[in-house]
Amino acid sequence: MSSQLLSEDFAENIVTTARTATGDSLRSVTYFTRSDFDQLYLRDDLEQDADLNTFVGHEWRGYRETQNAYQESELGQCKFTVRSFENGYLLRVAEDRRGVLITTDGLSMQSYEEIAEALKRMLQDADDEEA
Known part of the structure; x- marks a missing residue:
């Protein structure tokens, strides 16, 4: 899936990080900002018609x-x-201006902690590059 909000490299890095940490348990990856979102990955066996606008809006407010x-x-x-x-x-990892949502099948809490740390670093590095 291509992204309108991110460079192709950054979008690919997010998905690769999520895939590496979760393996076949990864269901989806969505990048979001205050006003927009891009679904970067959706596993083939899942329905393509989820209402992401409401879903992402709720997670941003949350x-x-x-x-x-x-x-x-x-x-x-x-x-x-x-x-x-x-x-x-x-799993929701967010910063002041952006965040990432991933959905998975079951994982250990340690796995969620590891992927959250990796995604948080990626978001912070992107903020540093923009500053």
């Missing part, structure tokens, strides 16, 4: 609300979010 709600928590800053659903899991 990121902002989480940052605000827990900013003074003794737990520290929120690093990433994992949501569990009947048919899979969602």
Whole structure:
């Protein structure tokens, strides 16, 4: 899938990072900003007609609300979010201006932590390059 928001290299790096960390468990990869999104990968056996606009909008608002709600928590800053659903899991990694959602079949929490760290670094490096 091609991206309108990212360079082809950056989009490919995101998908490759997700694939490497999750293997065949990867269901989808979506890059998002405050106002737009691109689905970078969707596994062949999944339906192509998901309402990503509503889905991504909710996850962006959820990121902002989480940052605000827990900013003074003794737990520290929120690093990433994992949501569990009947048919899979969602990992959200976000920064102030952009984020990545991946959906997977089941993985260990350690796997989610590793991919979240890798995606967070990629997003931060992209921010540094733009600055």
